[in-house]
Amino acid sequence: MSASGDDRSVEASIVARLRAAGCVDPEAEAAFVRRHLHTAHDVEHAVAARVRGMPLEQAVGAAEFAGVTVAVADGVFVPRARAAAVVEVAAREHPGARVVVDLGCGAGALAAAMAARLPGAEIHAVDIDPAAVVVARCNAWRHGFTPHHGSWWDGLPTNLRGRIDLAVAYLPHVPSGQVRLLPPDHRAHEPRRTVDGGPDGLAPLRTVLGEADAWLAPEGRLVTLLTREQARTAGGRIAGGDDEDAVVVFDRAAVRR
Ligand SMILES: C[S@@+](CC[C@H](N)C(=O)[O-])C[C@H]1O[C@@H](n2cnc3c(N)ncnc32)[C@H](O)[C@@H]1O
Structure with missing residues (x-):
């Protein structure tokens, strides 16, 4: 028509x-x-x-991400198209995953996209920001995952310890000194905590990797997105990305303390 x-x-x-x-x-x-x-x-x-000056997706209340549409709101991180590479690599790495978590889920875009790709999996999502969890709850109902409030692994139900096949995480990873270079509309409408990754941008990843051993299943892995430069420092296995970004996989065996 x-x-x-x-x-x-x-x-x-x-x-x-x-x-x-x-x-x-x-x-x-x-x-x-x-x-x-x-x-x-x-x-x-x-x-x-x-x-x-509000980011487009927050103004509309919706974001398109990796083949799904999720609700978003002012004050909650807007899903970025670049993070879709995490979803693609994770689903390819472990297509038989039964338990999946989205660490630092924001609106829950990664959890929603993983639910679309792994329909039989039990999917959980966690964020420290209550406003993000409220939005994730709306998306959870529609896309089929369970949201939780809390800090990284500690926010998840304890019965998931040692059972997580895939952890997907688009973590805050902008070095503190570079946060001021982000687009002004995003700086004004997304809390600093959603992007600031400490002096080299890797502080949240170090915290998450420090506990990964206790939560991942024996063949479990964590999949995240870093800049190419950060990926060289962080270790892990590069399994995708482009000239700027690297999808990095941390196998449980490699994070065992
Ligand atoms: C870069 S945003 C990514 C959000 C979402 N994964 C996405 O891609 O749309 C990082 C998220 O981590 C959350 N976060 C920061 N510190 C956290 C913590 N200690 N525990 C759980 N989530 C945290 C922030 O609130 C934010 O929603």
């Missing part, structure tokens, strides 16, 4: 407002708004929030 004249003029007006606000790809953003919002009121609310 072709778009009506009214549709085209609504679209053109959204594009013009987004362009005037400095959005880099206003056509793609307008199409995203129209894909997810279907009343004039919702569209207006989202475009106004975007024009004021």
Whole structure:
């Protein structure tokens, strides 16, 4: 069905407002708004929030990630397309995984995408930020995973100890000194804790690896995304990525203390 004249003029007006606000790809953003919002009121609310500087996904309340759509909200980390590589590598590494966890889940995008790829698996997600857990709860109901509130492994039910086949984690890994270089809209609408990984960006990973031995199953593994440079320092096995990012796999055998 072709778009009506009214549709085209609504679209053109959204594009013009987004362009005037400095959005880099206003056509793609307008199409995203129209894909997810279907009343004039919702569209207006989202475009106004975007024009004021809110990240697009938070303004719309939805993010597209690795083939699934998840709810997002102001103050909760927006899933990044680059982290989809973690999901692809994890599902390829262990297609028979029975127990999967998403550490630092934010809205739960990785958990939702893993649920779509491993429909028989028991999937848990954990975050320290209560606001993230509230959003993850909405996504959990729709996508089929169980959210928890707490710090890394400690937030998970103790009956998962030694049983986790796959831990996927898009951890905070921006070196503290580089956080100020992130796009201003994200800095204003995502808590610093979602991105700041300490002096070299690897502090959360070190904490998580320190306890991984107790939680992963004998053949279990942790899959994460780092910069290429960080991956050289962190060790682990590089199993995917691109020129900038590396998907790094830590086998339980390699993290045993
Ligand atoms: C880079 S964001 C990734 C969020 C989500 N995995 C995604 O890709 O959309 C990192 C997440 O780790 C969470 N986080 C930070 N410290 C944590 C901790 N000690 N325990 C659990 N989660 C934590 C933050 O609240 C944030 O949601």
